[in-house]
Amino acid sequence: xxxxxxxxRSSATKTHIxxxxxxxxxxxxxxxxxxxxxxxxxxxxxxxxxxxxxxEGKIHKVTGMEGIVQYAICHNCNKEEHHHNHIHFHCxxxxxxxxxxxxxxxxxLPDGYTVENVQCMVSGVCKNCNSL
Amino acid sequence: xxxxxxxxRSSATKTHIxxxxxxxxxxxxxxxxxxxxxxxxxxxxxxxxxxxxxxEGKIHKVTGMEGIVQYAICHNCNKEEHHHNHIHFHCxxxxxxxxxxxxxxxxxLPDGYTVENVQCMVSGVCKNCNSL
DNA sequence: GTTTATGCAAATTCTTTGCAATACT
DNA sequence: AGTATTGCAAAGAATTTGCATAAAC
Numbered sequence: 001x002x003x004x005x006x007x008x009r010s011s012a013t014k015t016h017i018x019x020x021x022x023x024x025x026x027x028x029x030x031x032x033x034x035x036x037x038x039x040x041x042x043x044x045x046x047x048x049x050x051x052x053x054x055x056e057g058k059i060h061k062v063t064g065m066e067g068i069v070q071y072a073i074c075h076n077c078n079k080e081e082h083h084h085n086h087i088h089f090h091c092x093x094x095x096x097x098x099x100x101x102x103x104x105x106x107x108x109l110p111d112g113y114t115v116e117n118v119q120c121m122v123s124g125v126c127k128n129c130n131s132l
Numbered sequence: 133x134x135x136x137x138x139x140x141r142s143s144a145t146k147t148h149i150x151x152x153x154x155x156x157x158x159x160x161x162x163x164x165x166x167x168x169x170x171x172x173x174x175x176x177x178x179x180x181x182x183x184x185x186x187x188e189g190k191i192h193k194v195t196g197m198e199g200i201v202q203y204a205i206c207h208n209c210n211k212e213e214h215h216h217n218h219i220h221f222h223c224x225x226x227x228x229x230x231x232x233x234x235x236x237x238x239x240x241l242p243d244g245y246t247v248e249n250v251q252c253m254v255s256g257v258c259k260n261c262n263s264l
Numbered sequence: 265g266t267t268t269a270t271g272c273a274a275a276t277t278c279t280t281t282g283c284a285a286t287a288c289t
Numbered sequence: 290a291g292t293a294t295t296g297c298a299a300a301g302a303a304t305t306t307g308c309a310t311a312a313a314c
Contacts, residue, residue, distance in 0.1 A: 009288060009293055030278080042296050047279065049294085065251060067195045069278090087239060092248065100245075105237035105252060107219060112259035113232075116224065119197060119253040120237060127244035141313060143269055162303080174271050179304065181269085201303085269312070276305070286295070 008056055013041055013049040018058060018073075027062045027070035027088070027097035055079070062088050064097055065123055072099050085118045091126035098126070140188055145173055145181040150190060150205075159194045159202035159220070159229040187211070194220050196229055197255055204231050217250040223258035230258070 020036050021028060028036070034046055050071055053059045057077040062070045076083045087100040105120045152168050153160060160168070166178055182203055185191045189209040194202045208215045219232040237252045 011288080011294055013294080043278095044280080044297080045295050052294090063195050063197075063199045065195075065249070067193075067199060067201055069199055087241070089241070089245065100241060103239055103241060105239040107235055107237040107252070107254075109219070109221070109232060109235060109254070110259065112262050113221065114257040114262060115254055116256040117197070117254070119255075120239070121251040122239075122241070122247055122249070123251075124248040125246040127242065130244050130246060139267080139314085141268055143313080145269080175303095176272080176305080177270050184269090265314105267312105267314085270310080272308095272310105274306085276303100278301100278303075280301070281299085283297095284295105285297105286293105288293075289291095 011049065013037075013045055014053055016041075017046070017049055017053065021059060021071065021073045025098065027064075027072035027099070029068055029070045033071070057082060060084050062097055062099075062121075063119075065090055065121055070097055072097070075099075075101055085120075087120045087122050089126060090121060090123040091129055092123055093125050093129040096126070143181065145169075145177055146185055148173075149178070149181055149185065153191060153203065153205045157230065159196075159204035159231070161200055161202045165203070189214060192216050194229055194231075194253075195251075197222055197253055202229050204229070207231075207233060217252075219252045219254055221258060222253060222255040223261055224255055225257055225261040228258070 016037060017033055020033060030043075030046060030050065033050075034041070034043060037046070050059070054061060054071075057074055057079045059071045060074050060077065060082065062072055064070055072088075074082070085104045087103050087105060088097055089100050090097045105118065109115065148169060149165055152165060162175075162178060162182065165182075166173070166175060169178070182191070186193060186203075189206055189211045191203045192206050192209065192214065194204055196202060206214070217236045219235050219237060220229055221232050222229045237250060241247065
């Protein structure tokens with residue numbers, strides 16, 4: 001029940017994953033990351049590195065429309081506070097998921113409900129694909 | 133690539149699943165449904181019945197915060213048109229997911245984006261639990 | 265009688281766990 | 290030295306596929 005006191009440590013896998021996510025500027029699934037790592041890193045190692053990055057507030061999990069789990073860079077988070085109420089956009093043409101930073105959905109629930117967290121997935125055609 | 137021409141047919145499993153979902157008034161996972169069917173129906177049969185019900189526009193899939201797939205009754209859908217832009221509410225106390233009908237999230241995406249579909253998961257405490 | 269639904273076995277995919285070896289600080 | 294990371298093997302959960310039998314229309 002007690003929190004594991006784990007010091008953050010750099011690791012080849014974590015660094016590499018982060019730079020991939022930075023470069024692609026979109027959410028990627030475990031599978032994609034493994035491929036982009038040239039299959040040179042063990043599946044399990046990738047799972048664990050992703051978990052640690054999530055714990056450290058560096059990336060966050062996004063579950064796509066079809067239930068596929070993906071990971072994206074966190075821009076406004078740290079280990080203590082997470083802010084993922086922004087919209088995730090799934091482009092049906094280029095099949096990518098990306099974060100629309102600074103756009104939060106507004107809504108009014110019926111009386112009696114208390115809101116803690118919001119996850120919003122919007123699908124459609126992204127800026128890039130629309131301008132082709 | 134061609135659509136399977138399947139006539140809709142009644143079946144014990146489909147009917148039973150529908151009445152369970154109607155009665156519970158919340159989204160249920162495959163697992164829950166199997167249990168509520170007293171484990172008397174084969175896992176695979178349930179998966180297939182759920183798929184068919186989704187195709188027929190009778191129920192829709194909801195993927196919860198933690199990636200658990202659940203199914204809920206459709207109130208405004210048919211085989212041709214689906215309207216699931218309403219909010220799905222996940223209560224962290226009673227651990228249920230339910231549809232908040234008629235509440236759609238509003239947001240404004242940057243120029244260039246075209247919206248086709250919206251899926252919004254809100255977690256918090258539901259009306260029932262808040263009034264206890 | 266033709267098509268769809270069911271049950272069983274088996275295969276796939278995704279994810280997690282245990283453990284020994286290695287790397288980081 | 291002490292703790293976190295890695296790789297491998299193996300287990301576990303969720304979902305899908307194939308095929309023969311049963312049921313619906």
